[in-house]
Every structure is written in structure tokens, then in C-alpha cells.
Amino acid sequence: MAETRRWELAAHRRLEKGKVVGVVVLDGWGEAAPDTFNCIHVADTPTLDALKKGGPERWRVIKAHGTAVGLPTDDDMGNSEVGHNALGAGQIYAQGAKLVDMALASGKIYEGEGFKYIQQSFENGTLHLIGLLSDGGVHSRIDQLQLLLKGASEHGAKRIRVHILTDGRDVLDGSSVKFVELIENDLAKLRDKGVDARIASGGGRMYVTMDRYENDWQVVKRGWDAQVLGEAPHKFQNALEAVKKLREDPKANDQYLPPFVIVDERGRPIGPIMDGDAVVTFNFRADRMVMLAKALEYESFDKFDRVRFPKIRYAGMLQYDGELKLPSHFLVAPPEIERTSGEYLARNGIRTYACSETVKFGHVTFFWNGNRSGYFHPNLEKYEEIPSDIGIPFNEQPKMKAVEIAKKTRDAILSRKFDQVRVNIANGDMVGHTGDIEATIVGCKAADEAVKIVLDAIEQVGGIFVVTADHGNAEDMVKRDKSGKPLRDKDGNVQPLTSHTLNPVPIAIGGPGLQPGVRFRSDLPSAGLANVAATVMNLHGFEAPDHYEPTLIEVVDK
Numbered sequence: 163m164a165e166t167r168r169w170e171l172a173a174h175r176r177l178e179k180g181k182v183v184g185v186v187v188l189d190g191w192g193e194a195a196p197d198t199f200n201c202i203h204v205a206d207t208p209t210l211d212a213l214k215k216g217g218p219e220r221w222r223v224i225k226a227h228g229t230a231v232g233l234p235t236d237d238d239m240g241n242s243e244v245g246h247n248a249l250g251a252g253q254i255y256a257q258g259a260k261l262v263d264m265a266l267a268s269g270k271i272y273e274g275e276g277f278k279y280i281q282q283s284f285e286n287g288t289l290h291l292i293g294l295l296s297d298g299g300v301h302s303r304i305d306q307l308q309l310l311l312k313g314a315s316e317h318g319a320k321r322i323r324v325h326i327l328t329d330g331r332d333v334l335d336g337s338s339v340k341f342v343e344l345i346e347n348d349l350a351k352l353r354d355k356g357v358d359a360r361i362a363s364g365g366g367r368m369y370v371t372m373d374r375y376e377n378d379w380q381v382v383k384r385g386w387d388a389q390v391l392g393e394a395p396h397k398f399q400n401a402l403e404a405v406k407k408l409r410e411d412p413k414a415n416d417q418y419l420p421p422f423v424i425v426d427e428r429g430r431p432i433g434p435i436m437d438g439d440a441v442v443t444f445n446f447r448a449d450r451m452v453m454l455a456k457a458l459e460y461e462s463f464d465k466f467d468r469v470r471f472p473k474i475r476y477a478g479m480l481q482y483d484g485e486l487k488l489p490s491h492f493l494v495a496p497p498e499i500e501r502t503s504g505e506y507l508a509r510n511g512i513r514t515y516a517c518s519e520t521v522k523f524g525h526v527t528f529f530w531n532g533n534r535s536g537y538f539h540p541n542l543e544k545y546e547e548i549p550s551d552i553g554i555p556f557n558e559q560p561k562m563k564a565v566e567i568a569k570k571t572r573d574a575i576l577s578r579k580f581d582q583v584r585v586n587i588a589n590g591d592m593v594g595h596t597g598d599i600e601a602t603i604v605g606c607k608a609a610d611e612a613v614k615i616v617l618d619a620i621e622q623v624g625g626i627f628v629v630t631a632d633h634g635n636a637e638d639m640v641k642r643d644k645s646g647k648p649l650r651d652k653d654g655n656v657q658p659l660t661s662h663t664l665n666p667v668p669i670a671i672g673g674p675g676l677q678p679g680v681r682f683r684s685d686l687p688s689a690g691l692a693n694v695a696a697t698v699m700n701l702h703g704f705e706a707p708d709h710y711e712p713t714l715i716e717v718v719d720k
């Protein structure tokens with residue numbers, strides 16, 4: 163069926179071609195009731211407030227979590243990968259989390275090429291499992307790791323080493339202890355069955371291993387030293403003691419725990435990665451595993467000194483980059499996100515500029531284009547990255563590069579060299595993840611200022627804007643009870659919510675180029691992020707392909 167589809171898009175019956183369309187994605191910017199823990203509400207955000215007044219015809223909310231973005235259930239919060247995939251692809255795909263669930267439930271994971279490949283190391287080598295240890299469901303899920311541990315041992319793994327990355331970002335800070343206990347319990351059961359299974363190393367996800375978009379290779383190096391070389395500044399006899407001890411530092415935070423290795427009575431690391439071993443990175447999400455995948459797989463590599471490059475059999479939980487075919491072995495085939503709006507528009511001559519700062523750059527390029535790196539049409543596209551701050555938590559620089567991104571985008575708009583400009587403004591999300599309420603308020607204000615710069619430029623060229631978000635975060639910064647009341651400890655302190663939320667996100671359209679009769683339809687109350695691509699195509703003057711989720715807009719006579 164897909165092969166017979168044409169790439170050429172039909173002209174829209176009512177909407178003209180030739181307007182510059184500015185698509186702004188506010189990362190981590192959900193819609194929620196006014197509240198002191200709603201940083202978007204508390205912050206001074208005149209631009210977004212004005213857009214909201216355009217509802218219901220030019221402002222509304224759309225779903226950004228759960229099944230609306232291809233996640234297993236409606237209890238799953240949205241995230242950048244699935245959010246930008248849906249925004250760019252215009253279609254809802256079963257995402258990595260769900261595909262892994264299905265492969266584990268059916269047992270097919272053990273019959274695939276990837277598992278058969280690593281299995282060859284089980285006789286004489288160790289199986290290493292590296293990944294994020296939590297039930298956040300954004301990059302990985304602990305229940306999938308538990309099933310994989312059991313399944314791998316039943317399929318011949320005799321010696322297993324788990325290299326954990328503590329979370330505190332997609333889940334509450336401090337929850338690392340309970341997740342380590344859970345896995346230690348499972349490993350003890352495996353040991354009872356004669357499998358030599360232990361946690362071998364660990365560290366906080368933002369400080370060890372899980373950098374993204376090559377922002378800071380030192381993060382990956384710290385992980386490499388612990389996981390592969392068995393070297394780290396902290397040494398403990400077991401992981402529970404490690405996490406508990408490291409958390410005694412008053413400034414400790416699961417996201418940033420320093421690297422540690424587990425050692426035996428004689429102080430020797432119990433699980434460095436050696437020649438002949440098998441390695442699985444058990445995150446299903448790509449962005450924060452690609453860098454490690456390169457270090458594990460590429461013979462030639464110059465990002466840091468690996469000291470030792472063990473000859474291993476390596477598989478990702480998924481293939482993380484479809485264009486680079488990385489890693490070349492994987493346990494579960496990733497969703498085949500095809501016929502994205504980026505590809506359609508490039509093939510129909512639309513000139514596109516995409517911009518963000520490093521920590522979100524791949525969101526408006528790689529994720530937007532269906533986890534595909536590179537351009538569709540280099541002559542028509544320009545992707546520009548503004549370097550992010552390195553090595554500081556974002557609550558220390560909450561304005562991030564919002565204004566710089568907006569100014570570059572303004573220049574791109576005013577150059578009139580592009581038909582679409584697409585940006586991601588990171589503050590609501592990146593500062594929201596720190597749990598620092600004051601800083602998040604500052605970040606939201608900066609994001610609003612950046613939006614104004616882009617909208618002013620759109621105004622100058624007679625263009626159209628679409629302002630939306632990929633999922634919630636900054637609009638709710640506190641852990642709540644079932645009735646929605648903030649939970650307080652005995653001293654009256656609230657527990658900051660560092661994660662994303664289940665809230666819907668706003669979408670606003672406008673600009674001088676928007677024809678007077680264009681408004682949001684009222685017959686799609688459950689629409690979600692995947693409905694945005696068809697909307698944007700319409701605003702470029704094209705009908706959307708019929709396999710896309712329906713457009714959010716209609717044109718009425720005025």
C-alpha cells in the first residue's frame with residue numbers, strides 16, 4: 163500500500179501556498195489549572211497569555227501522552243521522543259516501549275537475530291546490561307529489565323552484570339534506592355538458581371552515560387570507565403550501599419550521582435566488560451543511548467580515549483538510529499516511522515530551517531523526522547544548532563539559549579530563504595526537570611520572550627505561526643495525592659516533581675498570513691500531537707495525505 167502512495171501533495175482547496183510558516187515547540191509546556199506550582203501560570207508570559215485569548219478558534223489543547231502518542235497506556239506521560247515523532251510524522255505509531263513489551267510478552271525477543279547474536283557469548287562470557295533503572299517509561303522500564311534478566315538466564319546466560327543509571331528525572335528524586343532494592347532482589351533469586359548475577363557499576367543518568375546529541379562526551383567517558391574499565395572514584399561492596407551512601411551528601415541527587423563500581427573483598431571490580439562478553443543497552447529510547455552505542459560499536463572512535471576496546475557482541479534494545487543503522491544488532495525492531503511531514507514537504511519543494519540548542523537539537527531534526535539523522539534534501543533544508551551550556555545544571559542558567567535560538571530563527575525568517583522555520587525552546591522542560599521552582603519560573607519567562615521574537619518576525623514577513631508543545635512539565639512541579647493536593651512531609655515541605663506530566667498541551671495558530679476564515683475545528687475534541695502535521699501542511703497550502711491524522715483546522719467563509 164505505502165509504495166503506491168504518491169509523494170506529490172495536492173493543492174489545498176482553500177489555502178494559498180507561499181506563506182512562511184513558523185512552528186514553535188515549547189518543550190515541557192503543558193496546560194493546567196492556575197496554581198502556585200504551575201510555573202507557567204506564575205511566570206510572566208504575556209505572549210502565550212495573549213495567544214490563549216484566541217481560543218477556541220485559534221487556541222486549544224491537544225493530547226500529548228499515552229496512546230495518543232503510541233505509548234502502551236494512558237497512564238504513560240508524554241516525552242520528547244514520542245511527542246516530536248508524532249508532531250513530525252502526522253501518524254500514531256506503536257512506540258519502542260510498547261514494541262518491547264510485546265516482544266517480551268510473546269517471547270519473540272529471544273527468537274530474534276539480536277538475541278541469538280549475543281547468546282553466542284553466554285557460554286564463555288558475561289552478559290552486561292546497561293541502562294536507566296526506573297519505572298519512568300521514557301527511556302526504559304525496570305519491569306522490562308526484570309523480564310529480560312529472567313529470560314536471558316533461562317536462555318543460557320550464566321554470568322550477568324547489570325550497570326545501572328539512577329534516574330530522579332522521569333521519577334521522583336530518591337527513588338533510586340527502591341529500584342536498586344527491587345533489582346537486587348531479582349538478582350539474588352537468580353543466584354539461588356546458580357546464575358552469577360550482580361550489579362557491577364552505577365551512576366546518575368545526567369552525569370554518567372546518558373548525555374545526548376554529543377553535548378558532553380565526558381559524561382559517556384565516566385560511564386565507560388566504570389562499566390568497561392571497572393574504574394570509578396567510588397567503590398562499594400554492593401549497589402544498595404553505594405546508592406544509600408552517595409545520597410548522604412546533602413546535595414546528592416539521583417540524576418547526578420557520581421560513578422561507582424562494585425568491588426570484591428580484595429578491591430577488584432566485579433564486572434568490567436571484557437573480550438568475549440555480550441552487552442545489551444536496555445533503554446528503548448534512542449537519544450541518550452546513541453553516544454554509548456557509538457563507543458561500544460565503532461572500531462574507529464576519537465571522542466575520548468577508550469583505553470581498552472573490548473571485542474564484544476553488542477545489541478541495543480532497539481536500533482537507535484535508522485540512518486546510521488546503529489547499533490547494527492538489536493533485540494527489537496524499532497517502529498518504522500515513514501512518510502514524515504518533513505519528507506513530504508521537502509519532496510514538494512518546501513524550504514525548511516530547523517533550530518534548537520544542543521540538548522534539544524535532535525528533537526526538531528532527528529525525532530521530528532522519525533528517528534532519522536541527516537537531511538532529506540540538503541539544498542532545501544538547513545538545520546542549525548546553538549551550543550548548550552556544558553556541565554551545569556539548568557537551574558543555574560534557566561534562560562538557557564532561548565533568546566539565541568529565537569534570534570537565529572528571526573534571521574532565518576527575515577532572510578526569506580525558508581518556507582518553514584521550526585524551533586524547540588527547551589526551558590520549560592530542562593529547567594522543570596531540575597525540580598527548582600524559582601528557576602523554572604525564570605525559564606518560562608525566557609521561553610515566552612523567545613516566542614515573541616519569532617512571532618514578531620513572522621508578523622514582519624506576513625507569515626503564519628503554530629505554537630505548541632511536546633508534553634507537559636513546567637505546569638506542574640509538585641507531587642500530589644490522588645485528589646490533586648500537594649503532598650507535604652512532616653516539616654511541611656513539598657516533594658518537587660521533576661518528571662513530565664499527563665497534561666494536554668496548548669496549540670495556537672495566527673499571524674497576518676492566516677486567512678480570515680481559518681479556525682480550529684470543533685469536531686476533534688480528542689485530537690493529539692499527531693494531528694499537527696496535517697495542520698501545518700494545510701498552512702503551507704497543501705492537502706495532507708489521507709493516511710495522516712486529520713487536520714485541526716477548517717476554513718469557513720468570512
Ligand SMILES: O=C(O)[C@H](O)COP(=O)(O)O
Pocket residue numbers: 189190240241242243300301331332450591595
Ligand atoms: O531525557 C530526558 O531529559 C528526560 O528523560 C525526558 O525528557 P524529554 O523527553 O523532554 O527529552
Ligand SMILES: [Mn+2]
Pocket residue numbers: 189190241242243245591632633
Ligand atoms: Mn520534551
Ligand SMILES: [Mn+2]
Pocket residue numbers: 190242591592595635662
Ligand atoms: Mn523532558
